[in-house]
Amino acid sequence: MFKSTALAAALLSLSALAQASDVATILKKADAFRQTDSSAQIETLVQTYKNGEPDKEKRYQVLIRPGGKSLILFRSPGEVGQKVLMSGDDFWMLLPGSARPMRITPLQKLLGDASTGDIATMTWSGDYDGSIKSESSCDGQPCLELELTATRKTLSYQRVVLHVAKQDYRPLHADLYAASGRKLKQARYFIEQREGRPTVTRISLRDEVQTARETVVTTLSSKPRQFGDELFNAMYLSRNDITL
Known part of the structure; x- marks a missing residue:
């Protein structure tokens, strides 16, 4: 009896490890559709809609590099010079003329439902643990439903229910x-196809309460680029203008 129980427990443990490995692989492949280069300069347009009609729009330039570092440069009239820096779990807002950066959260809104975390952080792998919850059909194609739990309390979303295409793990939608x-x-x-490969070029965000409101984050362009360490130093950014 003891041997049977131990064997069953071992098999369950191996099954759990195998699924965890599968989920890690799936998330890495899903991430590859959103972030094609580990270090890049990305031009982003954020637009809001009410009842399907255009409302507001803003432009941002996002610099990303490995190690969980991102810098958002505001490019719309009246906001030029503002910056948001993410370095690991730390977020800062930097305003022109201010001597010190201000700490903010990744849920700080930029426009509509687009927060700093939505624009500055672009990966699931490494930030979430998860399991395969079920298989179903999404928009007429087979898909997997993943239940993801944040590995750190500072992440924008502590739980994500992610649906990916079963064929190639491209992300479809997430709660x-x-x-x-x-x-x-x-x-x-x-x-869409960018540089000969399928890439997430647009994300639609719908508020759970205000269902008539939609925020669309569009990647206008993305190019690989290397950056110096100073661009991801909060004190340096508070004292210097950035020209790219």
Whole structure:
């Protein structure tokens, strides 16, 4: 009896490890559709819609590099000179004329439902643990539903229910939850061919409460580029203008 119980427990443990490995692989492949280069300069347009009608729009330039570092440069009239820096779990807002950076959270809104975390952080692998919850059909194609749990309390969303295509693991849509368990919004991912490969070029964010409101984050362009360490130093940024 003891041997049977031990064997069953061992098999369950191996099954759990195998699924964890599968999920890690799936998330890495899903991430590859959103972030094609580990170090890049990305031009981003954020637009809001009310009842399907255009409302507001803003432009941002996003610099990313390995190690969880991102810098958002505001490019819309009236906001030029503002910056948001993400370095690991730390987020800072830098304003022109201010001597010191201000700490903010990754849920700080930029426009509509687009937060700093939505634009500055672009990966699931490494930030979430998860399991395969079920197989179903999404928009007429076989898909997998993944239940993801944040590995750190500082992440924008503590729980994510992510649907990916079963064939190639491209992200389809995700339900995004706060630490309280409240569903904040749903993200839908739209893919086009860029540089000969399928890439997420547009993300639609819908508020869970204000369902008539939609925020669309569009990647206008992305190019690989290397950056100096100073661009990801909060004190340097507070004292210097950035020209790219």
